Amino acid sequence: MDLPKQYDPKAVEDRLYRRWEENGYFHEDPDPARPPFIISMPPPNVTGRAHLGHGSTYTPMDVLVRYHRMRGDNADWLPGLDHAAIATEAVVIKDLAREGITRDDLGRDRFVDRAWEWSRTFGGAIESQFRVLGFGPDWQRSRFTMDEGLSAAVRTLFVRLYREGRIYRGRRLVNWDPRGQTTVSDAEVERVERDATLWHVAYPLRDEPDRSIVVATTRPETMLGDVAIAVHPDDERYAGLVGEYVMLPPLLERAIPIVADAAVERTFGTGAVKVTPAHDATDYEIGRRHDLAMPSILDLQARVTDAEIPVGPYNGLDRYDARARIVDDLRNDGRLVKEEPHRMSLSVSERTGDTIEPMLSLQWFVRMAELAAPALEAYHSGRLRFIPERYGRTYEQWLENIRDWNISRQLWWGHRLPVWYAPDGTPVVAETEIEAREIARRDLGTDELVQDSDTLDTWFSSGIWPFSILGWPQPSVELECWYPSQVLVTGGDIVFLWVARMVMLGLHVMGKLPFPEVFVPPLVFDQQGRKMSKSLGNAIDPMELAERYGADAFRMGILRQMRLEGQEIRFMESRCEEARNFNNKIWNATRFILSLPEGLPGARILPETAALTIADRWILARLNETIVSVEGSFDRYDFGTAADVLWRFVWYEFCDWYVEAAKIEENRATRGPVLSFVWNNAMRLLHPIEPFISEEVWLAIPHDGKTIMTATWPDPLEVPNDLNAAAAFEAIQHAAERLRNLRAEMGLQPREPLTLETPSNVPDAAAALLAHFTGGTIERSPAAGDTLDEALAGVRARAPRELLEARYEKELARLAGEVERLERKLANESFVAKAAPDVVAKERAKLDGYRSEQNGVRSALESLTDSVA
């Protein structure tokens, strides 16, 4: 066998992946005879690139699907891409800008064509990146939220919800993104802490111009749209002023009332607040309660406009320029009584980063309260479970306070609303234009229709992802067998944005939860706990990690950092490097196994149980436990533990101990089959986490089948579990460790010979193992005592006296401490009386153990002194 000394992932990964994909190993068809294991992949943005977050969310999905496939389940991972309206539109607009054209120059149809062209040509790059990382979804079933089927599903959903009265059109306060020129949903608004200024402005009373009421604001520019001043109803400072009018600075052209409203916080600012219903959420509510006018004073570019109300000389100014001008003017007029620094949280668009402008606007909404109730019930009844559980509370909290969902967006790229307007503005909702015309002719006596120019929120199509990708609303075998899926895996940041909506729509449309469990892996941060971002320069590209260490090492490296209850990973690249070393270890153990002169038998054939050596029995018992443990860890999404357990088994137990044990003459008869059997099992256990190297090794050693991907998952019932033999081997391990420690202290070189006098009642094989592990030679000696401990004492006796004295003293000190602690404990009457009897017995046994050890060391020390004397 001529394998290189170092494992080279590059020589393996790409080749194996192509083989898997070409042979259709990722593909699966519905099979009602087997239990389904379906995961719908959260569709990455068509504009997206792989980042470390994909490592922590997509690797577990790949692991689960590979694991369940090996268990014989009807396992399939359904991939796809999201059309990512805002992101794609931004990319295309940027492209156009390079050619010197704008979106409007091009016109809607040609713009959408360009977006399609871009999506087809450059979009989906992430899919090939996923291939590099070894992710193996069923590519043949890949869907795109804008493809024909999914677009039809979106229209069906919209029409259905509309006809049920769950979708309505209304003029409401929405989040306007001036840079993106569109509304965004609450969930896509980020709060950012900023230093700002709180300006205290005096509003003069209309009827007593010398008196005024002082209001604190961070947004003087919106004063132009003020319609009232609000104070708390119980605020004695302003009690006499409620019902009075003030003149609105800086123009002083309008009189506005002072109203009382409980939403006002008395302790903030001056306790009096300006009310601008068209540009602030709280003010909007106050305005509704007091039936106030709601004039907008900002246009869609966030410039001051006089479209609805006079704004004097500020007309046309950008919102920030207007702010500066108004502050200046107030100051000059002596109405600015105070300026103080103020820390506030600002709403920012997640997508564009621009400051969100609350605006009154005519938009489409989904009524959520009724949809939320069953989604909450599913959680409360335990039919929907979150892992970790705490995300359930987040989900619950959000659904309990749910607000109507603004679904219309002023973008061109996306699903256009299936809404047409008659000349009189009456909306007609239908799945197709033809149908819409029919309805219009019938009900309105016209077929002159104009389609709504808005598109739907991207999450509207994602919300039905678990069943739209299976063909809904058309019936299909896939829908029959694969809905609901078994688990959803997704980042904690989109529990509201996506998970809750899928649950609500799944329950409503399909009548069934889309998944019973939601696994939320940790978010990835840098080692200082900061978010990874390009601007901070701390972002790590998973592609580079895969390039440097191999995809397997990347996967193992990130999984080993996952903790079941963890909410973040402080990513350490060194974990990937360690995993590369781990893979190299696997590779070299394989080289050893393949180089055995006696060769290897067929796959998975163990010798007669009676022929197994103590080392064989030990490694098999360890394998048995490892299978059970890894299985249990996967089943409860504890990937960190699964990775650790495998790591330990492969590196420490198999390589460091069993492979060493296999080298001695006494173990030769059975080592071939056992090494082969154990390694075959180990590779199958490892495959979900490290698909490439496990396949490469599995194919190189005796195996059955064409690919490890469809090999059967290891069965603990096929692995002998002789715990007594295992314990006997472990006794030898401990003896070996103590002896090696002694050698080191004696200053013996590793190859310096050492004769072990082992008692004749210690089996030959055990003595030989001990000798091999410690670099000694064996000499059977009846005089050496009865136990391994006593054999060790024999070695000690040949050590230099000073060394032994020091060592014995140290041991005595340690033992004295232990003995004293236990004696004190056992002398404590309450302990003996109240502690559980078995605990007391255990403590007694420990004390006895330490005492006899003490005696042994003491006599050894004495004999040392005697021999000197």
Place this chain on the structure above:
RNA sequence: GGGCGGUUAGCUCAGUGGGAGAGCACUUCCUUGACACGGAAGGGGUCACUGGUUCAAUCCCAGUACCGCCCACCA
């Protein structure tokens, strides 16, 4: 303001009501029939702080401090 996590070795993190653990890093030694991306041995921690429950607390409870996340209409 509400909710939820965290605080254990230099770093990243496990863990248990009854003798403090891993990996990396560090020190020393070692190319022994797979592997120096390796092997062996070793040093290193009043388990954040205060109080309580208990025979016994790093672990359970309460409070404090600090760090982090999510939600919310202090303009």
